[in-house]
Amino acid sequence: MKNLVIIGASFSGLNLAKILHKDFKIKIISLDKYPYKKNLLLEFLKGNLKSKDLLFEKEYFELDGVDFILGRKVIKINPVRKDVFLEDKKYIKFDYLVIASGSSPQYISCPGIHKRGVASIYTLEDVKYIKDMYDICSHPVVFLRTCLGVSLLNWCIEKEKEFKVIVSSSYLSLLGEELSKNLESSGKLIVSGIKEIIGNGDVKAVRLESDKIIACDLLIVDTGLKPNLSCLRNSGIEYEDYLKVDDYFRTNFEYIFGIGDVINKNLINLTNFSNCMQNITPQIQQLSSYLSKST
Numbered sequence: 001m002k003n004l005v006i007i008g009a010s011f012s013g014l015n016l017a018k019i020l021h022k023d024f025k026i027k028i029i030s031l032d033k034y035p036y037k038k039n040l041l042l043e044f045l046k047g048n049l050k051s052k053d054l055l056f057e058k059e060y061f062e063l064d065g066v067d068f069i070l071g072r073k074v075i076k077i078n079p080v081r082k083d084v085f086l087e088d089k090k091y092i093k094f095d096y097l098v099i100a101s102g103s104s105p106q107y108i109s110c111p112g113i114h115k116r117g118v119a120s121i122y123t124l125e126d127v128k129y130i131k132d133m134y135d136i137c138s139h140p141v142v143f144l145r146t147c148l149g150v151s152l153l154n155w156c157i158e159k160e161k162e163f164k165v166i167v168s169s170s171y172l173s174l175l176g177e178e179l180s181k182n183l184e185s186s187g188k189l190i191v192s193g194i195k196e197i198i199g200n201g202d203v204k205a206v207r208l209e210s211d212k213i214i215a216c217d218l219l220i221v222d223t224g225l226k227p228n229l230s231c232l233r234n235s236g237i238e239y240e241d242y243l244k245v246d247d248y249f250r251t252n253f254e255y256i257f258g259i260g261d262v263i264n265k266n267l268i269n270l271t272n273f274s275n276c277m278q279n280i281t282p283q284i285q286q287l288s289s290y291l292s293k294s295t
């Protein structure tokens with residue numbers, strides 16, 4: 001049996017392995033020790049789900065012929081030698097490789113963005129942090145650019161705590177007329193970009209484009225997602241802001257493929273993620289049928 005290595009144990013990687021586990025010896029590598037369903041993060045934030053409800057079902061991890069290498073990072077791919085290199089200096093050989101490394105939060109590039117107290121709403125770690133911090137912070141601020149931020153605002157409103165929302169004028173329409181009016185009349189809405197995040201280690205305030213400074217001890221940054229491409233650096237596998245593939249999901253190496261968020265060329269400008277998984281399902285089906293024919 002040929003070796004198939006999959007980078008990414010989430011919606012794309014796990015569902016592909018589920019279909020192909022009888023045709024290949026599969027190794028699936030994931031940065032996450034406990035892979036979870038990102039699409040349920042807001043339900044977890046709202047308290048409608050517990051963190052264990054976000055985990056992928058057990059059946060995915062009990063497939064014959066599939067080895068899981070979880071909590072490990074692929075840092076390099078050598079397409080010519082056909083191996084992937086892990087952070088702990090281990091090599092894994094492949095005959096076929098599928099890159100399903102998905103996406104991560106996209107942060108704005110402004111001074112101070114890495115201070116403590118800045119969180120996205122796109123990782124379980126961040127959402128747990130927001131849940132813990134929101135009740136004890138005094139000046140929460142949401143910087144919004146996607147529909148998820150709008151859902152988050154509704155959660156903030158229910159929490160009945162004073163907060164501010166910063167939105168650039170080009171994203172104002174995401175709020176809709178009614179919510180805009182409500183936020184404006186209650187003095188919560190600031191139409192601006194962010195120039196600087198101020199604080200000594202921890203966030204203390206945010207400097208707006210006008211140089212006005214507003215107090216902030218929790219900054220929730222909702223600026224969308226970007227494909228995870230770091231393991232492709234210097235590999236010779238072609239990518240731009242996303243991994244480039246042809247109609248068969250092949251990269252410029254015919255035995256290396258990509259599916260899921262990592263190949264989504266619109267991801268960095270996307271403001272609504274509600275159809276992402278629906279678009280990935282046919283990719284999984286087409287690639288699995290192509291690969292099973294090649295065995």
Ligand SMILES: Cc1cc2nc3c(=O)[nH]c(=O)nc-3n(C[C@H](O)[C@H](O)[C@H](O)COP(=O)(O)OP(=O)(O)OC[C@H]3O[C@@H](n4cnc5c(N)ncnc54)[C@H](O)[C@@H]3O)c2cc1C
Nearest residue numbers: 008009010011012031032039074101102103260261276277
């Ligand atoms: C908050 C939120 C809400 C969403 N809501 C919806 C929704 O309602 N409907 C919808 O259709 N979509 C939604 N989406 C989008 C959806 O979650 C994604 O489209 C989907 O998760 C993409 O799956 P994927 O497997 O391609 O990538 P991901 O889910 O991003 O998984 C990538 C995998 O690759 C691994 N990985 C990355 N880099 C490396 C590396 N170097 N080494 C090893 N492993 C690596 C990660 O650990 C992870 O296992 C939402 C996303 C977010 C963040």
